[in-house]
Amino acid sequence: MQRAAHQIPTKIHILKSQTKNTPRTTIMVMDYHFLVFSSLAAIIYGALRVSYSIWWKPKSLERKLKQQGITGTSYKPLLGDMKDFIKHITESWSKPINLNHQIAGRxxxxxxxxxxxxxxxxxxxFGKTPKVIIKDPELIQEVLSNKLGHFGKPPLNPLILILARGLTVLEGEKWAKHRKIINPAFHLEKLKGMLPAFGLSCSNMIAQWNEMVGPQGTCEVDAWPELQKLTMDAISRAAFGSSYEQGKKIFQLQKELILLVMEAMQTLYIPGFRFLPTKKNLRRKTLDREITSTLRGIIEEKQNAMRAGESRTDDLLGLLLQSNEHNNQSESTSSKKGDHGLTIEEVIEECKVFYVAGQETTSSFANMDDDSSSYAPRLARKSKTGSYASLWEG
Incomplete structure (x- = not known):
């Protein structure tokens, strides 16, 4: 009996211990199974998403484009046609360019x-994204007019938006509103009024070149930087009139900003990296603030002078502000909410677009014109007299 009395508590103790541990063991086993199941589900889901992104979706887009009669290269996972693109560029740049106008191949x-x-x-x-090339003039006109808004603009790298957020990146109602206000400033008759400003810039450049001519009557001029200076001076005069000296300062700042942005775009884009306080990120922000501040000062000064009747409105900024004011007056009785002209911030962004759009295009066109004259001197001489017969010699 004594031995049994000693054994009973021991048994009871063991049973209690087992009773306490059994639910915990069951829960641990259930947690393990749930973790395994969740991990497998996540892996399968991730694999399906990746497969959809890099294969099913691109192939589906390819089939839809071919059904519409648009042919082209077949999709290659991830890289697309990047290898062929690099190959063609490398081959083209390994050979000297011909002295003619067949520059597309270069x-x-x-x-x-x-x-x-x-x-x-x-x-x-382009990677996983199909790009459609349109060379047909009628289709190009339809896409560019975009009257129904069916052709959306591709998403831009956020770094580009620091250059300008004006008409070139807007869509829908905002694009239509900005275009309606800006368009009158570019009517042919109003653009003709800017010709004296362009002529003055050209005369100044030629005068500087004449001063560079030595005793022998000749000198060598690096045309590209000179034409960039000409563009800067001409756009500044045409855009800001009497404030063109400040405009030239903006031009120089924006040129530096463009170089920094292009340098950043040639590297791998990491979302959020532009917010880090690196030396170049801080410089980009400083340039943007300085450009915005200078433009704001010019615009406010122009507005005050126009209200006082002390400023001409034949420059681009004056025409834009005048059109904006007319739009405000014509829609002052409109019942639609938000039916008003551009804010000063929006005018600033449109002024930035003037520079970005005009800087390289104008100087490149002038440089190409000079090259054409050197290719065909007889054509250049005849064009001065107004005779444009087929005298091409290149």
């Missing part, structure tokens, strides 16, 4: 090859 040999191979409407792949 500037964009890959696109030229696609058009020649697949026609005026063709497609290629």
């Amino acid at each position: 500037v964009d040999p890959f696109t030229l090859n696609i058009v020649q191979k697949y026609g005026n409407v063709a497609m290629f792949w």
Whole structure:
């Protein structure tokens, strides 16, 4: 009996211990199974998402484009046609350029090859994204007019938006509103009024070149930087009139900003990296603030002078502010909410667009014109007299 009395508590103790541990063991086993199941589900879901993104979706887009009669290269996972693009560029730049106007093969040999191979409407792949090339003039006009708003603009790298957030990046109602206000400033008759400003800039450049001529009557001029200076001076005069000296300062600041942005875009884009206080990020922000501040000062000064009747409105900024004021007056009785003209911030962004759009295009066109004159001197001489017969010699 004594031995049994000693054994009973021991048994009871063991049973209690087992009773306490059993639910915990069961819960641990259930947690383990749930963790395994969740992990497998997450892996399968991730694999399906990746497969959809890099294969099913691109192939589906390719089929839809081909059903519409748009032919082109076949999709290659992840890279698309990047290897062929780099190959064509490398081959093109390894050879000297011919002295003629057949520059497409030099500037964009890959696109030229696609058009020649697949026609005026063709497609290629930029990574996972199909790109449609349109060479047909009627289709180009339809896309650019975009009257129904069916053609959206591709998403831009956030770094580009620091240059300008004006008409070129807007869509929908905002784009229509800005275009309605800006368009009158670019009517042909109003642009003719800017010709004296362009003529003055050209005269100043020629006078500087004459001063550079030595005793021998000749000198060597690096035309590209000179034409960039000409563009800066002409756009500044045409855009800001009497404030063109401040405009030239903006031009120089924006040129530096463009170089910094282009340098950043040539590297791998990491979301959020532009917010880090690196030396170049801080410089970009400083330049943007300085450009915005200078433009704000010019615009406010112009507005005050126009209200007092002390300023001419034949420069681009004056025409823009005048059109904006007319729009405000014509829609002052409108019942629609928010039916008003541009804010000063929006005017600032449109002024930035003037510079970004005009800087390289104008100087490049002038440089090409000089090159054309050197290719065909007889044509250059005849064009001065107004005779444009077929005298091409290149």
